[in-house]
Amino acid sequence: xxxxxxxxxxxxxxxxxVLPLLSIIQxxxxxxxxxxxxxxxxxxxxxxxALSLRTARIVPPRLLxxxxxxxxxxxxxxAVVEQLAEHSLLGAVLAAGLHTLQVNPRATEAxxxxxxxxxxxxxxxxxxxxxxxxxxxxxxxxxLGLLGTVxxxxxxxxxxAGPGGLxxxxxxxxxxxxxISVALYxxxxxxxxxxxxxIFWRYYRARADALxxxxxxxxxxxxxxxxxxxx
Numbered sequence: 001x002x003x004x005x006x007x008x009x010x011x012x013x014x015x016x017x018v019l020p021l022l023s024i025i026q027x028x029x030x031x032x033x034x035x036x037x038x039x040x041x042x043x044x045x046x047x048x049x050a051l052s053l054r055t056a057r058i059v060p061p062r063l064l065x066x067x068x069x070x071x072x073x074x075x076x077x078x079a080v081v082e083q084l085a086e087h088s089l090l091g092a093v094l095a096a097g098l099h100t101l102q103v104n105p106r107a108t109e110a111x112x113x114x115x116x117x118x119x120x121x122x123x124x125x126x127x128x129x130x131x132x133x134x135x136x137x138x139x140x141x142x143x144l145g146l147l148g149t150v151x152x153x154x155x156x157x158x159x160x161a162g163p164g165g166l167x168x169x170x171x172x173x174x175x176x177x178x179x180i181s182v183a184l185y186x187x188x189x190x191x192x193x194x195x196x197x198x199i200f201w202r203y204y205r206a207r208a209d210a211l212x213x214x215x216x217x218x219x220x221x222x223x224x225x226x227x228x229x230x231x
Contacts, residue, residue, distance in 0.1 A: 029182040031148030035141060035189045042137040042197045045130050049204045053127070059090045059214045067094045068225050075101045075229070089126060093119040093219050097226050105230070112226050116219045123215055127208040131201060138197035145190015152183025 055061070067084060070076050075098055076084075085095035096119035100107050107115075156179035 029148065029151065029178070029186070031144065031151055031182065031186050032189060034144045035148070035186065035193055038137050038141050038144060039189075039193045042134065042141075042193060045134045045137065046197075046200045049130060049134070049200070052129075053204060053207050053211065055211075057088055058127070058211045059218065060088055063088065063090055064094070064218045064222060067091075067098075067222065071098060071225070071229060075105075078102065089123040090215055090218055093123055093215060094222050095119075097219075097222055101226060101230065107230065109223075109227055112223055112230075116223055120212075120215060120219055124212050127212055128205075131205055131208065134197060134201045134204070138194050138201050141194035141197065142190045145186045145188075145194075148186020148190070149183045152179045152181070152186065155179030155182060 051057075070080065070084075075081075081095050081098045081102065084091045084098070086092075093116060096115045097112055100112055100115040104111070156176055158175065158179070
């Protein structure tokens, strides 16, 4: 048979992929939209953290050596310090120490260390940004899927109820099938969203901790350089 619902014309490949997805969303009922929102937010957070936690934006490999070389003869001009601060998170930490010496050339070790630690805390906040939101998506998605499951189960029991209560064998088959679809699709979608979100959350948290450790090591080395520069 060559005839079909589209008048004998095959659907484009893109539409053939979209129609099953729309039918799944329709079968899953309204709870699926909360999971779709979670998936969009989770994907956006994963992409943002992938771009923000690159080594080049946090701890460029040769930046510490270049900063030491630029300040070997003395504190660089303010324009150079500002350029360093805008370069990366490590640059902002190193620039905080240089700025302290610009303001007070006789700054004590405690004052220099406090300036570097303050900048380090700000850098740590940047590294941890949005990780809490990603963890929330990983935790909320299974619960939203469970909510859809409960709603589907309510529809299943409702399909078996008649005017006088439960009527085995006399339920509504269409409503029963829809309730099963809602329960299963929402459970599956919740897990599909939660598992990748949880994996990326743990990965980004470990990466942020590793980058923060590199910042601390570099700041400690630069502190000794600033103390020698002060003398």
